[in-house]
Amino acid sequence: xxxxxxxxxxxxxxxxxxxxxxxxxxxxxxxxxxxxxxxxxxxxxxxxxxxxxxxxxxxxxxxxxxxxxxxxxxxxxxxxxxxxxxxxxxxxxxxxxxxxxxxxxxxxxxxxxxxxxxxxxxxxxxxxxxxxxxxxxxxxxxxxxxxxxxxxxxxxxxxxxxxxxxxxxxxxxxxxxxxxxxxxxxxxxxxxxxxxxxxxxxxxxxxxxxxxxxxxxxxxxxxxxxxxxxxxxxxxxxxxxxxxxxxxxxxxxxxxxxxxxxxxxxxxxxxxxxxxxxxxxxxxxxxxxxxxxxxxxxxxxxxxxxxxxxxxxxxxxxxxxxxxxxxxxxxxxxxxxxxxxxxxxxxxxxxxxxxxxxxxxxxxxxxxxxxxxxxxxxxxxxxxxxxxxxxxxxxxxxxxxxxxxxxxxxxxxxxxxxxxxxxxxxxxxxxxxxxxxxxxxxxxxxxxxxxxxxxxxxxxxxxxxxxxxxxxxxxxxxxxxxxxxxxxxxxxxxxxxxxxxxxxxxxxxxxxxxxxxxxxxxxxxxxxxxxxxxxxxxxxxxxxxxxxxxxxxxxxxxxxxxxxxxxxxxxxxxxxxxxxxxxxxxxxxxxxxxxxxxxxxxxxxxxxxxxxxxxxxxxxxxxxxxxxxxxxxxxxxxxxxxxxxxxxxxxxxxxxxxxxxxxxxxxxxxxxxxxxxxxxxxxxxxxxxxxxxxxxxxxxxxxxxxxxxxxxxxxxxxxxxxxxxxxxxxxxxxxxxxxxxxxxxxxxxxxxxxxxxxxxxxxxxxxxxxxxxxxxxxxxxxxxxxxxxxxxxxxxxxxxxxxxxxxxxxxxxxxxxxxxxxxxxxxxxxxxxxxxxxxxxxxxxxxxxxxxxxxxxxxxxxxxxxxxxxxxxxxxxxxxxxxxxxxxxxxxxxxxxxxxxxxxxxxxxxxxxxxxxxxxxxxxxxxxxxxxxxxxxxxxxxxxxxxxxxxxxxxxxxxxxxxxxxxxxxxxxxxxxxxxxxxxxxxxxxxx
Numbered sequence: 001x002x003x004x005x006x007x008x009x010x011x012x013x014x015x016x017x018x019x020x021x022x023x024x025x026x027x028x029x030x031x032x033x034x035x036x037x038x039x040x041x042x043x044x045x046x047x048x049x050x051x052x053x054x055x056x057x058x059x060x061x062x063x064x065x066x067x068x069x070x071x072x073x074x075x076x077x078x079x080x081x082x083x084x085x086x087x088x089x090x091x092x093x094x095x096x097x098x099x100x101x102x103x104x105x106x107x108x109x110x111x112x113x114x115x116x117x118x119x120x121x122x123x124x125x126x127x128x129x130x131x132x133x134x135x136x137x138x139x140x141x142x143x144x145x146x147x148x149x150x151x152x153x154x155x156x157x158x159x160x161x162x163x164x165x166x167x168x169x170x171x172x173x174x175x176x177x178x179x180x181x182x183x184x185x186x187x188x189x190x191x192x193x194x195x196x197x198x199x200x201x202x203x204x205x206x207x208x209x210x211x212x213x214x215x216x217x218x219x220x221x222x223x224x225x226x227x228x229x230x231x232x233x234x235x236x237x238x239x240x241x242x243x244x245x246x247x248x249x250x251x252x253x254x255x256x257x258x259x260x261x262x263x264x265x266x267x268x269x270x271x272x273x274x275x276x277x278x279x280x281x282x283x284x285x286x287x288x289x290x291x292x293x294x295x296x297x298x299x300x301x302x303x304x305x306x307x308x309x310x311x312x313x314x315x316x317x318x319x320x321x322x323x324x325x326x327x328x329x330x331x332x333x334x335x336x337x338x339x340x341x342x343x344x345x346x347x348x349x350x351x352x353x354x355x356x357x358x359x360x361x362x363x364x365x366x367x368x369x370x371x372x373x374x375x376x377x378x379x380x381x382x383x384x385x386x387x388x389x390x391x392x393x394x395x396x397x398x399x400x401x402x403x404x405x406x407x408x409x410x411x412x413x414x415x416x417x418x419x420x421x422x423x424x425x426x427x428x429x430x431x432x433x434x435x436x437x438x439x440x441x442x443x444x445x446x447x448x449x450x451x452x453x454x455x456x457x458x459x460x461x462x463x464x465x466x467x468x469x470x471x472x473x474x475x476x477x478x479x480x481x482x483x484x485x486x487x488x489x490x491x492x493x494x495x496x497x498x499x500x501x502x503x504x505x506x507x508x509x510x511x512x513x514x515x516x517x518x519x520x521x522x523x524x525x526x527x528x529x530x531x532x533x534x535x536x537x538x539x540x541x542x543x544x545x546x547x548x549x550x551x552x553x554x555x556x557x558x559x560x561x562x563x564x565x566x567x568x569x570x571x572x573x574x575x576x577x578x579x580x581x582x583x584x585x586x587x588x589x590x591x592x593x594x595x596x597x598x599x600x601x602x603x604x605x606x607x608x609x610x611x612x613x614x615x616x617x618x619x620x621x622x623x624x625x626x627x628x629x630x631x632x633x634x635x636x637x638x639x640x641x642x643x644x645x646x647x648x649x650x651x652x653x654x655x656x657x658x659x660x661x662x663x664x665x666x667x668x669x670x671x672x673x674x675x676x677x678x679x680x681x682x683x684x685x686x687x688x689x690x691x692x693x694x695x696x697x698x699x700x701x702x703x704x705x706x707x708x709x710x711x712x713x714x715x716x717x718x719x720x721x722x723x724x725x726x727x728x729x730x731x732x733x734x735x736x737x738x739x740x741x742x743x744x745x746x747x748x749x750x751x752x753x754x755x756x757x758x759x760x761x762x763x764x765x766x767x768x769x770x771x772x773x774x775x776x777x778x779x780x781x782x783x784x785x786x787x788x789x790x791x792x793x794x795x796x797x798x799x800x801x802x803x804x805x806x807x808x809x810x811x812x813x814x815x816x817x818x819x820x821x822x823x824x825x826x827x828x829x830x831x832x833x834x835x836x837x838x839x840x841x842x843x844x845x846x847x848x849x850x851x852x853x854x855x856x857x858x859x860x861x862x863x864x865x866x867x868x869x870x871x872x873x874x875x876x877x878x879x880x881x882x883x884x885x886x887x888x889x890x891x892x893x894x895x896x897x898x899x900x901x902x903x904x905x906x907x908x909x910x911x912x913x914x915x916x917x918x919x920x921x922x923x924x925x926x927x928x929x930x931x932x933x934x935x936x937x938x939x940x941x942x943x944x945x946x947x948x949x950x951x952x953x954x955x956x957x958x959x960x961x962x963x964x965x966x967x968x969x970x971x972x973x974x975x976x977x978x979x980x981x982x983x984x985x986x987x988x989x990x991x992x
Contacts, residue, residue, distance in 0.1 A: 026038060029059075032066055036073075040079070041058065044083040045058060048083055048084060048457070049088045050087045050457075053086065053087055056093075058086055061096060061103065065103065071107070075107060081162055082158070085154060089437055091439035091440075092157060096154075102147070110158045111159065112159070115182060119182065122148050122149065122183045122187040125144050125147070125148035126142075126144045126187055126191060128190040135186075135190045137194050138194055141194075142191055143265055145260065146270060147267055149184055156176050156177060166460070174217055174218070177219065178215045179215075180217075181315075182212075182316055186316040186317070189204070189253065196253050198249055199253055201245060202253070203229060203230045203317075205229070205324075205325060206315045206317040207226040208223070208311075210222075210223075211224075213313045213315075214397045218428075219432055220440055221441060223272070223274065226275065226278050226325075227278070228287065228293055229287050230318075247285070247288065271441075279293065279305075290324055297329055303341070303345050304349060306332055306335075306336035307381060309333050311398075312397075334388055334389050335389070337385045346382055350375070350378050353368055354369075354370055361444060365445075366443045366444065366471075367443035368443065371475030371479035372443075373431065376423065377399050378486060379486045380403050383412070383485065393405055394409070394411070404417075404421070410580075411541075423477055426470070427478075430459065430471065431443055452467055488585070488587075510525060516550065516554045518563070523560065523564075524550075524563050527567045530567060531570055542570070545580070545584060552591050552595060556595055556598025556951065557948030557952060558948065561597070561598065561604070562598025569593075573611045573614065579614065582618040592665070596617075596665050599931070600933075600952070601930075601932060603664040604933075609758055610654070610658065624666070625662070625679075626659065628686055634655055635651070635652050635655045635656075636691055638651035638654070639694065639695055645696075648698075650759070652691040653759035656687075657759045660720070663681060667926065668952070670954070678922070681718035682718045686806045689762075692749050696752060700744065701737075702742050705812075706728070706729045706807075706810070707727075707805075707806045708726060709726060709805070710802055712802075713726070714802035715804075715891045717922075721925070721929045721934075721936075723764070725765045725767075726766060727769045727770075728746045728808075729780070729784055729816050730742040730778055730779070731812050732780050738780075749764070750766075768796075770792070781815055794837045800824040801879065801891065803816075803891070805817065824882070825879075825889060826879065829879070829884075838876060839983065842982070849862055851938070854938060857968065858939040858941070865970065867925075869917075869974060869978040870974055873977065873981050874914070877905050894918070897911055898911070910977045910980075913973035913976070917971050920970050921971070927949050931945075939964065939967060943960070950963040
């Protein structure tokens, strides 16, 4: 094997593609290098992003600069910089091949230099005096600017490519690129002055916008600028020309400046100057006076134009004049979010950008694609503009510094902020590397494997697969965070609050609170102060939340109680990591919590017993009713942790409390209708009795016990305030003490659940048992059979229509239900005497149980057309016809009502009248309990309380009279059906 063949094999192992050609090059280096210097160079070359590209450029330099090997050996840092640049950028590789002396730019330090030094370097390169107030240069020196620009770019790229932590270095790199843009524009303006006669007559201020204004520029990007001009002043301070003349001269200067920066020559290119963000865009004049700008931004500018001015800063030319413009427009930027349409417009603008992406580029766009750079930038800017109205700490131009401030001051969670910042840096790094390769403006990830391999190596990854996985996972994470931050209901609500009110200053706050509907503004201010006082992160987040929360509380019927409850919950959970973060970042958690706290003493009482249950609002499935089996399993797990009956039953009641809160919150948020709520409450009662029966039976020798659900529980129609009507049956046993032991267990169970305490009691009502209050508490199965066969009354047959197995031994309960079927579904229906008994009992109930002195028409249970009327109509038809039609054999009122229509016993209009009245009466009954925290069966007569009930039911403020009208209309129609069907002469409909 020849020496070149051996060298070729070695170079192939080092990763060079055309090893044979490289070997020939390397062989030629031997004459230029001392022993070991070639290997040193090869070691650096093979570590670059593109070893073959780096080697080709390096070979060309060795011929132009014979002493290069010695320089590299003496200065290892120089070697790393030079070879890193050669392997990362075709454009800079070619530049050094054409201008080998520019290698000298990499021999010294490449740390970030002061902006003034960059400016002086570029001005000097074109023969302009850096010390002059308005430096000018000779005509025809623009190529000198291009070369000086490339030299400065070489140093920046070398520092970037050799940084130990390129992600950490990225803000400094982007910042120096912006400084270089400033210096370049200043120098281009000096060249323009050499082309425009009379330039001394005008003051031209140049304002940087976009990434340049933010101090976070890319390697290749349009440089967004805005121009303004005023006449120059003479020694006496008088204008030397008219404003129109000054604008005319400044326009020629700006045009010449643009040509200098944008032209393509043999010396290369710089970048495009873009003035499209000026008033009226490309259709507007290129240059305006300060007065013209002020008029435009005060009268005609759109929201997005103020958003663009967020990054405005003086850049070049007359910096004092440029500063006047920034001072003028800056306060307007922080008022733009006062516009009610602002947040929606920004969100729509971002969606439009996504929709306009070409389909073939959408999946590779680093900048504009979903989860890309724009999502981070728009999220940060929107948060700044909404919250920065009152918090001047957020009034920053750069994305890096603004995101850090949003995290530091609690507007974005630390974890989310870290993820967002890391993703943004990575995507900016990818964008930088892609642009640096050819110094072209691009934001697309490469699609071919060779280019992906180069890019992976350029950021320190070994394989393209790792690169693409990292980029895509980063984009997914950004998209998730963007959607949460950018479309947060909290953000939109805060944006609707005028800037002055966001600040919550004590002087104006009391008036504002009273106007919003707070009855005790001073107490509300005390709560606000307690929540937001101090410099802790919790206080920072509360200051963000409170403006929106105060507005949301007023959407409920009792904002004062809502604010007090929020303070109580926050004081209990304020140091819990998830709580404030969930309120700030959740999709609608804060708004939902505010609505619940301001609407329901019942829910608040449950929540304050276990504030951690607020987390249910942050779970998409958190408010769904849980199956009875799941609830019971949880209760049994909890009670078995306790040896004492007191501890065990407390665990059961605590579990029931959590489930009641879940259902109440879902109800208040409109996520449960009456049938679903009734079923869920009934299932919860069954699970509670099952668990309590296990506790009460500990140590007792007793046969199986079944709990028969009666009344609304049996019908699966419990309300929040309902007792659990029940009968207890014990299995037949030869043990003479069996029934007595069962009585002991049942008595213990009822006492455990009814005992007053911190958790809601559950009254187990046994008055519907045989012989009513005078009958035995517990009977055996045989005893029940004997009683119902011989002695039962008509009212008991009616009560048994709702009997179902509620808890305990299911098989035993099913046996009892089978035994009572002939009684509750009597063959041949009811006799005339039985119908008379039922009607007589109903009349007696209305006469004796309706509150004296009250308006019967407002009583939702016993009043005309109320719950009782509807249920007795349905039950009368069931008793009369269920024996012959199994569709009527159901315990639920609405299911039975549907069955009467199917059976032809009621027509649909009558059934609709009964159904509508029953549903509204049930909703009102539940709403009263939710609002007061205690039961009530009558529509309130107090105007304020009636208004509150109406709001809980979904009526708008001021529409309580509509609730009364709706209720009276529905109950009137239901009562008409009652009068015809129940009270009408003769037997019920369908009687043969």
